[in-house]
Amino acid sequence: MLMPETDASIVARRDDIVARLKALVPDGVVSDRAGLKAFDGDALTAYRQSPLVCVLPRTKEEVAAVLKFASEEGVPIVPRGAGTSLSGGALPLADAILIGLSRMNRILDIDLENRAVTVEPGVTNLAITRAVEGKGFYYAPDPSSQIACTIGGNIAENSGGLHCLKYGLTTNNLLSATLVTITGETVRLDSGGGYDLLGVVAGSEGLLGVVVEAVVRILPLPPVTRTLMAAFSSVPDAGRCVAEVIAGGIVPAAMEFMDRRCIEAVEAYCAPGYPKGAEGVLIIDADGIKSEVDEAIARIATIARGCGAEVREAVDEAERARIWAGRKSAFPAMGRLAPDMLCMDGTIPRRMLPRVLARMAEMADEYGLGFCNVFHAGDGNLHPLIIFDVMKEGELERAEAFGADILRLCVEVGGVLTGEHGVGVEKRDLMPEMFSDADLAQQQRLKCAFDAAGLLNPGKVFPTLSACVEQGHMHVKGGRVPYPNLPRF
């Protein structure tokens, strides 16, 4: 893995940088080798890099001071929440300050009248729901890592989750955010008119600034939720069922698919009681008021049976919880089958599901690697999990090539490289598969508007280095410098 070339002059100033940061955040600088080990990567585990130094501010003023210092000294910054990124968004750099927001973990205000909760960026996703569920509310986006991932990271990645089919991604549930720019300025962003900078900061993967406070929308808890499990004897039948439910104008709260291999892994892991012998299952939630849920469940069951499924409904809350716990465990369960795993994240038009699923199975044979399919079927967001052993000669390369081929296939059928995990370093070099030079240049100009010196999270998202030129306007320099030794994934 090659990130932008390490600036030796920054590394040489390390002692001074550490000392200056200690003056800014007296009790929050990690600089010893052992301590830094804990911050050497995120959930894209194949890549590890110890940061130059790690700083853990407690206040937005400290964040502003650190960014101002970095800007003045020309030292890159890598922001980090809980380090659960699956795309390497928080992968440190040897010449960059890693700024961890995990200690800024206070819920600042719960405003039920406005259905809004104000939080610091290190508050975990689930903590928001925990804080308001007693009053009948919840925070809708629910990435599977919600017990650990932070709202700051969710905003950076525009995280989705199992229920975003009906309730949207982070960006659709965000009312405002306070951003510290690389020069240490603090700006409050909302969408009350004017440019929607809030919308573009959501999902910007730490390239535009550091969010130090956010106001998120909470929703009233649905009074009724019912869960169906539909077992199919063929994967294309399941794909057809998904397409028919969506085309039928039904918006389930969630609609998740798991294939046989994944079902078996999950059964071995936590025994949620999935049907034996099925080639695939769909787990479908409908939520809302009773009559609406009853109608949706009846219609979905009819469609599923029409597609050849055996349909069963969770009988009580305990079974519902068990079924969903199984789905959320797909990642760790598959992780037990092999030492290493890649989790892909492309989204495709839903009608393409049968075709893409069939092609992926062929590819797996061609690459000779194990894989399983688990995905957010309702919105066509695929999560093929490729399992491999990094110690076996050539397996990492094969796995990455397989993954890249899957994502190319997604783009080929009209889809995108990433539905919710972000580009990070993982899909960085595939960006030209989806975007032209002009498309990428425009995105990079936007980056330059926020961070002309390119200090925020360098080496992420964009496949080529570019320089921002200041002369009245900014543009991407013609002579791009490709990372010469990058693996194509």
Add this chain to the structure above:
Amino acid sequence: MAILARTEAEVVAAVQWARAHKRNVEIAGARTKRHMTYSRYQGPVLDLSRLAGIVEYQPEEMILTVRPGTKVAEIEACLAEHDQQLGFDPPDWGPLLGAPASSGTIGGAVAADVCGPGAVRYGRVRDHLLGFRAVNGYGEAYKGGGKVVKNVTGFDLPKLMCGSFGRFGPLTELTLRVFPKPPRQASLAVHGLEDGEGLRLLRLIHSSPLGATGLAFARGTAWFRFDGTDAALREKLDTARALLSDHEVSDGDDAVFRDIGNGTALDAGARDVWRIHAPPAAAPRIVSALAPARWVADWAGALLWLATDEADAEAMRAAVAREGGRMNLMRAMGKAYLHVRRLHPSPPELAALEKAVKAAFDPLGLFGSMGF
């Protein structure tokens, strides 16, 4: 002078011409919202009304790709054939702005963030624009976003286009998500309410799980709209009546929501018209501080329409800002026409950032709608 562009290539050529001659161009669709801006400098018009038509519509995908000059009314008619609709409930601001009814384009709706009462439930335009093609101030055609419902690949440029009033350049293609049309809708009304109580009732229903698709208050009446199948609608109306049981609840009138979205419910006469975005619970304080000639609350109070006689814009905006809101001038009739900026000015640090973002798309300032 007008440049009539029928293809993206012609838009590119027009922008390159403007760039070469350093001419500011006014981007226009059906020109129904011209009155939201003003123009001292009569620059050439880049007319996109012929860059029209549906490019791709897959009802089973619930995704629609259209060219910007397509009439919103035409899109709605096409979607209705498949029992679908645009989720942001686009109103018709034509009559309020002195333009013919039902003539606005989708490009204009996106650029001006034209969304109606249903946005309280299904989100604003920003929540529906999945991807686009456009031409920037370098005269380059480019795309942003994608054509699937869930996508985080690269920066979310579609958000930036919504409500941009064309200041980042002409849009040449738009991809929107669409929604199933509810089988039925119905509404309730509570009349004779004090302002504070009326606004409270909107928030009360908004905090219930009924998923109201309209929550508005105008001149003493609170209006509540719901949708669903017969059974669902019955349950929602019964539950809402129970929640509102301290008051006499009557059947509502769906047409009221059309007038509220269109801004005609405000009955502004010849007054200036403003729209305020603020936290809903601040609405009673804002209304009492500003004491407008007329006002209407939509989105459970998160959107306020105001009609004012000549008033001190700066003082009003300061009062709104203290409540965490923004006050945008939608239609200026009097002195405000030339002297008041249409959008609520941002604080200096944010304004500097906004300027840099604008320059990232349009370094020469070719697309400079006046009045912003």
